[in-house]
Amino acid sequence: MSSFSDAVSLEAQPAYSDSPEFDKLNADISDTLFLLNNNLVTLGRLLKAAQNTGGKRDVVGRAIDLADETRDRFKTTGEDLKRLKEWDDTNAAQRFTQQKLGREFATALSEFQQIQKRLAAHEKQEIKMDKQAVLESESRGEGQQQQQQLQQQDVMTQDFMNQSETDQHMTLISEREEEIRNIEQGIEELNEIFSDLGTIVTQQGTIVDNIESNMYSIAGETRSAASELNRAARYQSRSRSRQCCLLLILVIVLAVILLAVGAKTYLRWHLPW
Numbered sequence: 073m074s075s076f077s078d079a080v081s082l083e084a085q086p087a088y089s090d091s092p093e094f095d096k097l098n099a100d101i102s103d104t105l106f107l108l109n110n111n112l113v114t115l116g117r118l119l120k121a122a123q124n125t126g127g128k129r130d131v132v133g134r135a136i137d138l139a140d141e142t143r144d145r146f147k148t149t150g151e152d153l154k155r156l157k158e159w160d161d162t163n164a165a166q167r168f169t170q171q172k173l174g175r176e177f178a179t180a181l182s183e184f185q186q187i188q189k190r191l192a193a194h195e196k197q198e199i200k201m202d203k204q205a206v207l208e209s210e211s212r213g214e215g216q217q218q219q220q221q222l223q224q225q226d227v228m229t230q231d232f233m234n235q236s237e238t239d240q241h242m243t244l245i246s247e248r249e250e251e252i253r254n255i256e257q258g259i260e261e262l263n264e265i266f267s268d269l270g271t272i273v274t275q276q277g278t279i280v281d282n283i284e285s286n287m288y289s290i291a292g293e294t295r296s297a298a299s300e301l302n303r304a305a306r307y308q309s310r311s312r313s314r315q316c317c318l319l320l321i322l323v324i325v326l327a328v329i330l331l332a333v334g335a336k337t338y339l340r341w342h343l344p345w
Contacts, residue, residue, distance in 0.1 A: 094166060097156050101173055104149045108180050111142045115187050122194060132198075135191060136251055143188075143258045146181055150265040153177050185259055192255045199252075202245050 118135035125131055157170050 091166070094156070094159055094162075097152060098169055098173070101149060101152050101156060101177075104145060104152075105173070105176055105180060108142060108145055108149070108184070111138060111145070112180060112183050112187065114138060115142065115184075115191075119187065119191055119194065132195070136255075139188060139191060139255065139258075142184060143262065146184060146262055147265065149177065150181075150262075150268075154268065181262060181265075185262060188255050188259050192252050192259075195252050195255075199245055199249060 115135060115138055118131055118138065122128060122131045122135060153173060157174060159166065159170070162170065
């Protein structure tokens with residue numbers, strides 16, 4: 073029972089890692105990217121709903137608030153990703169992780185930039201229409217003032233109401249113009265982050281290409297060396313074969329000579345002359 077409990081306890085422990093800080097940063101970035109992609113889906117739906125409802129303020133307001141939150145998350149994640157990509161002494165698996173997260177971040181950021189541009193364009197169009205409506209309202213008010221000169225009190229009341237409504241519209245328009253400026257500023261800031269990360273990705277891509285090139289070069293040199301060794305081995309084999317043949321010939325010649333000498337000696341001693 074004790075051994076079983078010990079085994080379960082060991083399995084429950086986290087896996088050993090040579091770089092726990094790298095792994096934690098990787099996990100944090102991955103989790104944030106998941107949230108960012110969910111935000112992008114929601115933003116797309118809100119923007120579509122705003123376009124279908126004629127720019128309903130509560131829908132547009134939710135989209136702008138979520139865009140602000142998403143923009144801040146992108147900035148934070150960009151800094152984390154920069155730290156991850158500048159990590160020293162990375163192995164092949166970690167370099168793969170860096171490249172993978174970099175591509176995922178770039179894809180999500182590009183999509184968010186497009187959404188921000190669409191949101192800003194939508195707001196600009198709505199502001200243009202609101203300003204036009206205010207101008208038309210002011211024109212109608214001036215016409216009514218000329219037609220109702222005999223009813224001075226009513227005209228003054230109507231003018232006050234028209235001016236109050238106009239001021240309210242202009243205040244809302246100013247707020248929306250400020251929102252547009254924030255969106256456009258956010259686009260520029262994220263473009264800088266994207267540019268910085270793009271440079272790092274390019275540099276790392278060059279490093280990876282150089283590593284792969286060196287690996288292919290080493291492999292080619294290894295194959296060339298192996299070919300030379302095989303050629304040398306075949307040469308040595310043929311050389312040994314020649315040496316064996318020469319040795320065999322020498323042995324045969326020596327044997328013939330010895331036999332001839334032996335036969336001559338035998339005949340000299342045993343045959344009468």
